[in-house]
Amino acid sequence: MPxxxxxxxxxxxxxxxxxxxxxxSFGAVExxxxxxxxxxxxxxxxxVGDNGAGKSTLIKGMAGIHSFDGGxxxxxxxxxxxxxxxxxxxxxxxxxxxxxxLCNNLDxxxxxxxxxxxxxxxxLNEDDMESRARKTLDGLAVRTLRSVRQPxxxxxxxxxxxxxxxxAALWNSKLVILDEPTAALGxxxxxxxxxxxxxxxxNGLAVILISHNLGDVMQVxxxxxxxxxxxxxxxxxxKDVTRPQVVELITxxxxxxxxxxxxxxxxxx
Amino acid sequence: xxxxxxEHLEGRPEVDGIAGAFREYLNRxxxxxxxSLPAVLGxxxxxxxxxxxxxxxxxxxxxxxxxxxxxxxxxxxAMGLVFVLLLGEIDLAAGVTAGVCAAVLGKTLTxxxxxxxxxxxxCILTGVVIGLVTGVLVARLGIPSFVVTLATFLAFQGAIxxxxxxxxxxxxxxxxxxxxxxxxxxxxxxxxLAIAVVGGYGMITGLRRRSRAAAGLVSEAFSxxxxxxxxxxxxxxxATYFLNEERSRNPEISSIQGVPYIVPLILVLFVGLTFxxxxxxFGRHVYAVGGNxxxxxxxxxxxxxxxIICFVLCSVLAAIAGILFASKDNSVSPTTGxxxxxLLAVGAAVIGGTSLFGGRGRIIDAIIGGLVVAVIANGxxxxxxxxxxxxxxxxxxxxxxxxxxxxxxxxxxxx
Numbered sequence: 252m253p254x255x256x257x258x259x260x261x262x263x264x265x266x267x268x269x270x271x272x273x274x275x276s277f278g279a280v281e282x283x284x285x286x287x288x289x290x291x292x293x294x295x296x297x298x299v300g301d302n303g304a305g306k307s308t309l310i311k312g313m314a315g316i317h318s319f320d321g322g323x324x325x326x327x328x329x330x331x332x333x334x335x336x337x338x339x340x341x342x343x344x345x346x347x348x349x350x351x352x353l354c355n356n357l358d359x360x361x362x363x364x365x366x367x368x369x370x371x372x373x374x375l376n377e378d379d380m381e382s383r384a385r386k387t388l389d390g391l392a393v394r395t396l397r398s399v400r401q402p403x404x405x406x407x408x409x410x411x412x413x414x415x416x417x418x419a420a421l422w423n424s425k426l427v428i429l430d431e432p433t434a435a436l437g438x439x440x441x442x443x444x445x446x447x448x449x450x451x452x453x454n455g456l457a458v459i460l461i462s463h464n465l466g467d468v469m470q471v472x473x474x475x476x477x478x479x480x481x482x483x484x485x486x487x488x489x490k491d492v493t494r495p496q497v498v499e500l501i502t503x504x505x506x507x508x509x510x511x512x513x514x515x516x517x518x519x520x
Numbered sequence: 521x522x523x524x525x526x527e528h529l530e531g532r533p534e535v536d537g538i539a540g541a542f543r544e545y546l547n548r549x550x551x552x553x554x555x556s557l558p559a560v561l562g563x564x565x566x567x568x569x570x571x572x573x574x575x576x577x578x579x580x581x582x583x584x585x586x587x588x589x590x591x592x593x594x595x596x597x598a599m600g601l602v603f604v605l606l607l608g609e610i611d612l613a614a615g616v617t618a619g620v621c622a623a624v625l626g627k628t629l630t631x632x633x634x635x636x637x638x639x640x641x642x643c644i645l646t647g648v649v650i651g652l653v654t655g656v657l658v659a660r661l662g663i664p665s666f667v668v669t670l671a672t673f674l675a676f677q678g679a680i681x682x683x684x685x686x687x688x689x690x691x692x693x694x695x696x697x698x699x700x701x702x703x704x705x706x707x708x709x710x711x712x713l714a715i716a717v718v719g720g721y722g723m724i725t726g727l728r729r730r731s732r733a734a735a736g737l738v739s740e741a742f743s744x745x746x747x748x749x750x751x752x753x754x755x756x757x758x759a760t761y762f763l764n765e766e767r768s769r770n771p772e773i774s775s776i777q778g779v780p781y782i783v784p785l786i787l788v789l790f791v792g793l794t795f796x797x798x799x800x801x802f803g804r805h806v807y808a809v810g811g812n813x814x815x816x817x818x819x820x821x822x823x824x825x826x827x828i829i830c831f832v833l834c835s836v837l838a839a840i841a842g843i844l845f846a847s848k849d850n851s852v853s854p855t856t857g858x859x860x861x862x863l864l865a866v867g868a869a870v871i872g873g874t875s876l877f878g879g880r881g882r883i884i885d886a887i888i889g890g891l892v893v894a895v896i897a898n899g900x901x902x903x904x905x906x907x908x909x910x911x912x913x914x915x916x917x918x919x920x921x922x923x924x925x926x927x928x929x930x931x932x933x934x935x
Contacts, residue, residue, distance in 0.1 A: 337820065352818045354811035356879035357804075365808055366819030368801045375799055378735040402553070 265328060267292050267425055267457045268313070273322035275308055282308045284481040285322065290426065295448060295458045297468040297489075300478030301501055306461050309478070310428050313459075314346045315339035327425075345419035346428045353411055355404040359396060360384045362403055363418040387421045391450050395443060409440025416447055426457045433467055445471045465494055479504035484511050541744045554928045556873045558921070559888045563895065570899035577902055582767035584759075585780055589701050589848065591894025592782045593618065593841045593857075597865035598872070598886035599793055600837030603830040605869055606797075606810045608878025609658065609665035611831065612862060613650075614838045616676040619857030621646045622842035623683040626690035626852035629697075636694055640843070647839030648832055650676075655828030665831075673862075681854050689853040692846045700785065701847035704778030707764040713784055714756040722749050782844070786887065789840070793833075793883045806830060810878035860911075863918070868893045871921040877929055892917070 268290040275283040283305045290296050300306050312319045315333040324331055326342050333339045339346075353362050360377070363384045369376040384399050395410055403411060412432055419427045429448065433441040449471050452458045462468050468475060469489060476486040477500040484504045492509075499506035549557060570578040577583065597614050604611045611617075621643045629639040654672060658665045684690055692698060705713065725745060732739040760779060768776040797803035805826050808816040817823055838857075845856045870876060871892050872885025896917060900910045 336818070348818070350814075352812070352815040354808045354815050354879070356811035357807055361804060361807075365804075365815070366821050368804060370801060373800060375801060375804060378732055378737060381737055382735055 264291065266290055267327060269323070269325040269328075270309075270313075271323040271325075273309070273312070273324065274320045275305075275312060275317075276320055282481055283312075283319070286478065286481070287483050287486075288476055289486065290457045290459060291473075292425065292457045293452055293455050294473040295452045295460055295471055296486075297472035297475045298459055298461045298478065299463075299465070299468060299475060299497065299501055300484075303480075304478040304501075305481045306478055307430070310346065310430065310459065310461065313339070313426075314344060314428060340422070343423060343425035344428065345422060345424040345426070347412075347415045347419050347430065347432060349431045349434060353403045353415060356402060358402050359399040359406075359414050362414055363387070363421055365418075367422070383421065384417075387417050390454065391417055391420060391447055393417060393447065407440065408436050409443050412436065412440075412444050413447055416444070416451070420451055420454070420456065424456065426459065427451055428459045428461075430461045431463065432460070433462065433464060441467065465497055468497070469494055477501055477504075477510075479511065482511065485509045537741045537743050538747060541741060554873060554924065555882075556885055556888045558924050559872045559885070559892055562871070562917075563888065563892050566892065566895045566899065570895070570902065574899070574902040578899055580767070581762045581765040582776075583898065584762055585704075585767060587891075587894050587898050589780050589782055590898060591890045592701065592786060593844045593848065594861065594864045594868050594893055595786060595886055595890030596789065596841040596844060597838050597861065598868035598890055599789060599883055600834035600841075601865055601869045602793075602874050602881045602883055602886050603797075603806065604665070604834045605866075605874050605876060606806050606878060606881050607827055607830055608810050609827070609830075610669065610866070610876075611654065611665065611834050612669040613654070613672040613676055614669075614834055614865060615857045615862030616673055616680065617647065617650050617835050617838040617857070618842035618845055618861070619680045619852075619855075620650070620676050620683070620842070621839035622846045622852045622856050623680045623690070625697075625843060625846055626692055627683055629694055630690050630692060636696055639694075643843060644836060644839050647835040647837075647842075650838075651832030651835030652828065654835065655831030658831065659824040659827040677854075677858060680856065680858075684852065684854060689851045691851045692849075697843060697847045698850060699847075700781050701844055704763070704776065704780050705784070707778050710760050710764050710779035713779060713787075714760040717787065718749065718753045718756050721752055725749070789837070790883055790887060797883060802826070802829070807879060810880075812879075860914075864893050864897070864914070867914070867918040867921065870925055871917065873925075875925050875929060876922060877925070880929075889921075 266289040268288070270286055270288040273283050273286040273288075274281070286305065286309060288296075288298075288309070298306050298309070308317075311317055313324070313333070315336045315338050318332070318334045324333065326344075331342065333342065333344075354365065357365070360381050364380045369379045369383070371379075381399060388396060388399065393413055395413060396406075403414060406414065416427070416429065416432065419429075432444050432448065436444060445467055448458060448460060452473070460468070460472060472489050474486060474488050475492065475497060477484040477497065479500070482504070484500045487509060492506075496506040496509070500510050504511040548555075567579075597618060601611060601614055604614075624646045625639050625643040628634040628642045629636065634642070650672070654665070654668055657663050657668045704710075725740075725748070729739045729742075729745060763779045763783075764777055766775060766777045768774055797806065805816065805821045808819065808821060809823050809826050813823060816826075842857060846852050849856065868889035869881065869886050870889065872882075872887070872889030874881030874885045874889075893914075896914055897910075900913060904910065
């Protein structure tokens, strides 16, 4: 009978992030019950699972918004303890939240550098920030922004998402975590954002994509990690599974010979 | 993936001369970014109206100088309110704060005979303390600023009475303080000031163009830059010329001419505060807090610290306005900074284009709006004796400005 560990997809090279046996409880509620996860540089890892499976809790723990109760969190091979967002940023972890967290009244450059402005003495170094913002957007092949000096209020939903993602890529980051980046977008804009997600990974970053849209996941992810009631059901290569199998993993924790063992699935069911 | 030149660099140059800049501006206005446009148009319309109806009295160099000194207090308080309004907060006590600080100034200088620098320091320090208390109550305890400052608005009126005591008024005898609102620069210095303003603007904006071009960024077209500089030179020249005219009725007895001292004072405040808001990371964070407080917090900005500093700045500027009140009235009384002062100051900021919803506003708004308010206050009494009509008209103007603010906000936020 395969254990969750043995069904985990093996990639070449050391993973950027390794989670082993991560647990987290809120009061009496066990939200994470021993989660394992591998995230590799240059790959898009989709994190899927039904509501309440623990996706948000897992990424918030990785981003330092709250800390894990138990288990091992390794970043670049070293055990790390991330207790606050700044510590995660210092490691090179950036999170793009669902509600974007952009300031509508500021322009694209100001938003990308918000809280981490480049200074020249006591004044803002606008030229340097604008050049670097442009370079980052160009590096991501973003062609949808007319000017980096327009306020975010004048941008479409897809463009805003683009700015939020580009901001995450600006900081020599190694891991970008995206929480439902296409949830509120139309078809064409979803396409734009997915291309950007792919571009991030192709530029060598590790990407974790949380999504409920399996179409998006199958299209852009290299591997898929399915959470089922606070446990990792399976982490599989996208090319090795079909969409119905992923749906089965999400809803029952197993599909054929991949996923949680029947006994474990029953225990939690 | 190859890195090609993106379309925004090659396809459509952002700025192509005056026509292009004008098109960009029109687009921004259509998008709801009106800035000071309604206020400038209103100012031109009001000046034209009053000149047409009461030209000989209204459009005179004497009245122009009056207008500047009358509007100075409201303008300086409005500059402080811009910081608080940018956060989406309000300081209803800014007017009476000016009164309290003026009372402290009068008490220390006239009654206790303190030297001038100490009296001024006490006045400003009072402003700092008031701002700190207000800011801490709002930011740390989380009491709505509306409630905190409504309470201090009442309390400070009592404080002024207590400080001034039974006498009713404290007269101001310091020549320095009296000169601020009542004396003028010698005409030669007035011209030098105009040259310094135009030259300074030209140099700063010119250097910025050069550094942007050197960094390979799109910079303002030379024609646009030259046009702006030309308009500024024309305005500064005209204003200086008018103010340097003799405006005394009996020039043989006492000559009154020159740019009022209040003008360079306002200019220094304008340049300093604009620098703070637009060129430093503190200013950037003020806009961020006003635009999206959650985004600011997640970006690691200390929201509480920013809020408290804004309230302190607002009260310190009110203290400076208090010095101007003392100078203008030659005395401090229980009504100093009271009655309609605060409403006119909020009106000035909002008319100038600062949003009541936070996140949008500039220091220049306070000056342009302050001029509009001053022109109304100065011109209306020429048309009608009735105080009732004057209150109603001023109230309507504020209401119109708030409507423009609300409508343009709806326009610029499609969500």
